[in-house]
Amino acid sequence: MGYLDSEQDSMRRLRGLGRALRSLAGRGGLVVGVIAAGLVVSSSMARVQPGNVGIRVNNIAGGVSPDALGVGWYIAPPGTHIYEYPVFTRTYTWTGNATEQSPTDESFNFQDKNGLSLKADVAVSYHIDPRKAPILFQRYRTDMDQIIAGPMRNAIRNAIVERAAQLGVEQIYGDHKAELIQTAQRRVQAFFAPVGLEVEQVYWAGNIGVPDRVLEQINAKIANEQAALAAQANVATARADAEARIAKAEGDAKAIQVEAEAIRTNPEIVRMRAVEKWDGKLPTYSGSGPVPFLGVQ
Template sequence: MKKILGLVLAGLVLLGAGCSKVPAGHVGVKVYLLGGDKGVDQTVLSPGRYYIGFNEELFLFPTFSQNNVWTQDIRPDSPSDESISFGTREGLSVSADIGITYAIQPDKVANVFQKYRKGVDEITDVYLRNMVRDALVKAASTKEIESVYGAGKTELISEVEEIVRSQVKDVGIIVERVYWVGDLRLPQSITASINAKIQATQVSMQRENEIKTAQAQAMIEVAKAKGEADAQLEKARAESESIKMKGEAEASAIRSKANALAQNANLVELIRSERWDGKLPTSMIPGSAVPFITVK
């Protein structure tokens, strides 16, 4: 009886030892190592515990987004320089740190493993890195260094991202982003030359903007002066017109008064008498008439 119990316990221990866990946030794929069923089991294992026999191996794949960087820096998880080098159209060598963010479609995990025969770490550091490097070398080979270093930097990494995305999307890997980490590393002499040219261009643009500003200000001053001159001219015209109208009115009044006096002799005599002070002239020219006195 004790012997049987011991065998049962031993069996349970062996059975427990053969159980493997698929943790939360992951899926698993079982691979048969030997026999007629050798190969990848197409059944995707969701989180839980599964018996894995001596002829089987379990590979885990995360269902959440993965982020990885390949840099020049030496780190515990990266004991060597993993930065990527590429050449430009002129043949200049450039080194860069690059990152990638991607996710594996859970329902295509078996397809991914069947394609690469590796786990997620090896897929990232071998296959995806090689794809990024090859895409970068291809895209940069048609660009000049000034384009790569300057405004074309974003365009270049976007081309790389699209190339890699198209290569793996049908397999079951979704590339979310490929990006630069920090600045590109160029020979110091090339960097100095490019920076000097950029600075010269910026100074030239600043001078051009200053000239445009001065021209605009001059045009404003000219318009302002013209406006003031036009205003003065209009004022002078108005004053001249006013004087003219006033003169014409006065002349008209004089003419009207003269006509009235000419047509009414008695009125003339009345006005003259009203203005006479009653004194006779002290001297008279022979033959002249005495004012207001009619001699019969």
């Protein structure tokens, strides 16, 4: 059996129902017939909601329609089910907070390269490529919620576990935190892309849980490193100040040396300096005679 056969059977049943209604109408049973017809028709229809794409599955024959269904109403005869996959961006968070999406702890557990147990909430945003939606169903044979809870969660967890096992806790909690989740994202994207599950982003949904004693050690080390950096900065500043003073002293000494050499080779410089500093007053007397000032030709 195929979809065409199922739909043809449905149409035959509907035509038979119409003949029965006409017969009932002749016998005064029109109202009952209309109600019965409404029940039959409603039970044979399914709707694909806006923002989704539909996959028609024949549960009796085990067939999957190769073409995705757009938004609208479709005939779904007995034995037929239409699964819906989102074509718009959806987000799911695996968290240990019981007040959010699940009452159970769904956070991820993993270990660093030394076997230290760590824990984190992780979120994913995704959508389905409508052209590949039938391929996605053929791969997993279930709805979107089950894919997220099973294959998606497993793929992300495995990617995080694999990369985290190559890093120390200080790296995971520190400078490799972003790199770890980005590496997991790239691996998950590559894994699901062929079946049309487009993973837009995988990201930490909170801080990485580290044992208190380890966190204290990490914070103490960070504080020590910051203090060391501050001390190095102070030393560098002091060294720079000392070097500046030495350079200034060397420059002053060099200037004096140059000036002394200039005076030795050219005595007129002394007279020129005296003229530059003269305030315009004549020399005053001291002792028995005037203080000599400048020789005037």
